Amino acid sequence: MSNNLRVGLIGFGTVGSGSAIIMREKQQLFFERYGINIELKKICDKSPVQRITDEGFSPEIYTNDVNALINNPEIDVIVELIGGIEPAKTFILRAIENGKHVVTANKALLAMHWDEIFSAAQRKNVMVGFEASVGGGAPVIKSIRESLVANNIQKIIGIMNGTTNYILTKMEEEAKDFSEVLKEAQRLGYAEADPTFDVEGVDTAHKLTILSSLGFGYNIKFSDIYKEGISGITLNDIHFAKELGYTIKLLAIGQNIDENGIELRVHPTLISCSHPLAQIKAAYNAFFIEGDRVGKIMLQGLGAGKYPTGSAVVADLLDIARFHGKNNSLNPVMNDAYKLKDIKDHTGRFYACFYVSDRPGVLATISGILGKRNISIASVIQKERSEKSNVPIVMLTHEAKEKDMCDAINEINALDIVFSNTKVIRIEDLTNWEN
Amino acid sequence: MSNNLRVGLIGFGTVGSGSAIIMREKQQLFFERYGINIELKKICDKSPVQRITDEGFSPEIYTNDVNALINNPEIDVIVELIGGIEPAKTFILRAIENGKHVVTANKALLAMHWDEIFSAAQRKNVMVGFEASVGGGAPVIKSIRESLVANNIQKIIGIMNGTTNYILTKMEEEAKDFSEVLKEAQRLGYAEADPTFDVEGVDTAHKLTILSSLGFGYNIKFSDIYKEGISGITLNDIHFAKELGYTIKLLAIGQNIDENGIELRVHPTLISCSHPLAQIKAAYNAFFIEGDRVGKIMLQGLGAGKYPTGSAVVADLLDIARFHGKNNSLNPVMNDAYKLKDIKDHTGRFYACFYVSDRPGVLATISGILGKRNISIASVIQKERSEKSNVPIVMLTHEAKEKDMCDAINEINALDIVFSNTKVIRIEDLTNWEN
Known part of the structure; x- marks a missing residue:
């Protein structure tokens, strides 16, 4: 195949149509600049042909039969843009089995079946491009x-x-x-x-x-x-x-x-x-x-959208074209045995918003329960009484253990002075950019 | 050479030593994860051997003779990190002539001799990596x-x-x-x-x-x-x-x-x-x-530094290794015939700081000269008289032509109420990120 890459596109929705339009408009430029010919051979979609002819594509390249792409010896790479686990997974695995490269934006599929897909690709020495699966056009x-x-x-x-x-x-x-x-x-x-x-x-x-x-x-x-x-x-x-x-x-x-x-x-x-x-x-x-x-x-960058994501899909196609049909991507050999830190072992600061009765001693009760677990308070907002008798009290804590915080909040939520469940949001003290 | 890439490094300064240290510390990881062996064979530097042994490198890989690298058949890629036009240019061109790939951080050289270097690389089918030349570790x-x-x-x-x-x-x-x-x-x-x-x-x-x-x-x-x-x-x-x-x-x-x-x-x-x-x-x-x-x-990202720039150098080495010795980079075929917009045709807003005598009518005189050339004023700062008799007046203009602005400033600078040359700085109304 060398510098001619014949593409079969499955899915002509937002990203699919954007990718197809970019392939068409930049075909000449790619050839002139890099000697690479990206040729869109077939588009498969469940919708009628009009959807693709409306975008100026020839009806001859339309099909609603996915086999006309994944079993087609004249197609080098399948671009899967239908999303979801099935039938996308089956299509991709069959395409790989047939020795075709794959480009996909399907983050759900990759997140759930990474190992299966990349093992198959490794065996068949084909590439799976997925830049479009995260971050849209941001590389x-x-x-x-x-x-x-x-x-x-x-x-x-x-x-x-x-x-x-x-x-x-x-x-x-x-x-x-x-x-x-x-x-x-x-x-x-x-x-x-x-x-x-x-x-x-x-x-x-x-x-x-x-x-x-x-x-x-x-x-x-x-x-x-x-x-x-x-x-x-x-x-x-x-x-x-x-x-x-x-x-x-x-x-x-x-x-x-x-x-x-x-x-x-x-x-x-x-x-x-x-x-x-x-x-x-x-x-x-x-x-x-x-x-x-x-x-x-x-x-x-823009995290989604017809053309930003299409831009990433097409960049993957160029990557595949210049590898001359070999899978030379930096696919790390990955280890299964990692140690996961449990969220209960998380230590950090917290925002808590308590909805409580506006009675004397409430603040003392809450801060007492927190203090018992070594959770100290960095700042508090308590606004003046509104017409309702329940008022929000907001606290930011210093560093505390997630487990201690959960226990304290459970104890506080059980108090009769508390009107509704306390809202807790984690604070992330991101190191500053310059430091 | 396949997945074994033998490296000769010229220049053991800040970025050179950083790159060498990264190659050494990550050699095992690259091999385990990607099956790629990046082997640092030779380091050439003008300084005595101690400079490299101090960093824990074996004295056997040291030389002060650059020919031991660029004429060495056991080296696949030359990493040039001495900077400047000569002798870097000669070294790089001779390495290319000998069929070696090149990685460089030398922005001055690339900016001045791009065509010569990339034409030579094209002829010999070798790659020239230069990620480290701009932006340090930012890709x-x-x-x-x-x-x-x-x-x-x-x-x-x-x-x-x-x-x-x-x-x-x-x-x-x-x-x-x-x-x-x-x-x-x-x-x-x-x-x-x-x-x-x-x-x-x-x-x-x-x-x-x-x-x-x-x-x-x-x-x-x-x-x-x-x-x-x-x-x-x-x-x-x-x-x-x-x-x-x-x-x-x-x-x-x-x-x-x-x-x-x-x-x-x-x-x-x-x-x-x-x-x-x-x-x-x-x-x-x-x-x-x-x-x-x-x-x-x-x-x-960090625009410079031993390790951020070294990180980019080493990334280029991995890129070369996975291309199996072929130059498949997306080197665009470039056109020489571009049209350059002259700075005199620039249109934009300007900041101007005038140092003038604190006399009645000064503001009127200046704004009159600007107005004559259709330069209108968006905002003005004039502070109260200090002890000195000359005061700065600062103006931001609306959109104006660079040429008109220059003419106006020349005319203003010639006035006897003006103490020193007016400072003009262009304003760039960058479109907002979200729009």
Whole structure:
């Protein structure tokens, strides 16, 4: 095949159509600049042919039969952009079995079946490109896998889901509550009809599985990632955080710096307003990576979208083309035996918002329960009595053990002066960029 | 050679020793993870052998004869880390002639002799890796060349020199003037004894030559880059800028968006304090890149240093190893015939600081001269009379033509109410990250 790469595209949705359009518009340029001919031979989609002819593609390249791609000897690489586990997994494995390279943006599939897919690819000496699976157009996969190859990666911390970041940004900027912003996001197409995967942190955890596998060199299990979503975050939380100099972001945190094991967590997090991650608004993603030799680097870009993600898909195709059909990617041989740090062993600072009766002695009772477990308080906000008799008291703690904090909160929640469950959000004291 | 890459290193200074140490410490890891053996065979340096034995390297691999590397059939790749044009250029060309791959951090050499070096590499089918030449450990070369390959790059804007950024940061944070901070930086080893290349923007222009050649696909001539350094920036300028919501950075700006041609300029620039580039402090570098399909991405990292730059050198070695001895890099075939936008055709906003006598009518005279050329004023700071009779007046203009601004300033400087030459600094209204 050499410098001619014949592509079969499965899925002509948002990213599929974007990728196809980029292949077409840049075909001539790639050939002139690099001598590489990326030829889109077939598009397979369940929708009628009109969907692709509407975008100016010839009806001859359309099919609704996936076998016309994955069993086609005239196709060198399958681009899978239908998402989800099945039938995507079957299609990809059959394509690999037939000696075809694969490019995919399917983070759920990679997070759940990494080993199966890459073992098959290894056996058949084909490449699996997946830059588009994390970070949209921001080149985070290639950066970790190739540019930082000389490093032991210590930290991968990021905002990896545009939908939740959009919701949190709008809540903060427009003082609207979660459900209102979510509805708006659904109307604008920024959130799915069923938003669970995004808002409950599942999508972010898929991405953290991929990045931490690559970065730490272990077959990270998706189920090992601690997950908490943003659906419980209230406007009150956002306002109190701001008053204290923090913003709330859904962070993915992977750290391999602790003798207790690798930390893998996805949860809403208070971060200082002055940290660069706090500046990442709306649909942008950001990845803060620390390696033992490179120090800290940060990458930012649009985390999703037709063309940003299409740009990553097409970059993977060029990578495959220039390897002349051999799988020479830096696919680390990964170890299964990693030690996982339990979330209960986490130590950190916490934000807690208590809804309590406005009676004398309440603050003393709460701080007594915390103090008994060596949890000391860094700051408190208690506002004057409103018309209601229950008032929120907000505390930021100093460093405390997760387990102690849980125990204390359980004890506090059982008090009759407490009206509703206490909201606890972890604080992440990210080292400052310059230090 | 396959998966065994035998390395000859020329230059055991800061980056050379860092690269050698990383090769040694990660040799086992690379072999276990990727089956790639990076073997450091020879180190050539002018200093005595002790310099390398002090770092724990065996005296047998030391030589002060460069021919023992570049004519050595047992060496596959030459890592050139001595810097400067000669003898580095001769060494590199002879290594290429002998069929060896090359890795270099030499931005001056690449900026001045790009075509000669890459033509030679093309003829001999060897690779020239140069990730370490720009951005230290931040993977800007690979991102532009590979990850953004599907894009027409429209903008490359960045803080590309750590020394000047350190100086400007310290001036702003510690209210010290240029010469004081420069002396401090020299004492700490952040600035060279002869700081001209850094402070006058030459180093930044070298880097912009490399990035804009790759990004825009033309053989960009170093001499085509408009250059202005930071040695004329005063504390007053920094304070006034801050008062108006701006910070001063030495920016490299490459833009291919204008029918008048490609813009290539390096100069101190007022940018809004709220733009992410304004947050880049001290020795960090940042690269803001815009492509037609990916939108905006940004990369940040330590722009220099023993290990961050060594990390990039070693990443290039892995890239070479996995290509099995063939030059398959995405080296664009570049066009010489680009249209350059003259700085006189630049249109933008300006900061101007006039040192004038504190007499009635002065403001009217100045604004009259500006108004005559359709330069209108967006804001003015005039402080109350100090003890001296000359006072600074600071103006920010609305959009104006560079040529009109120059003419107006010349006319104003000739007035007898003007004490010293007016300081003019361009303002860059960088589109906001989120828009």
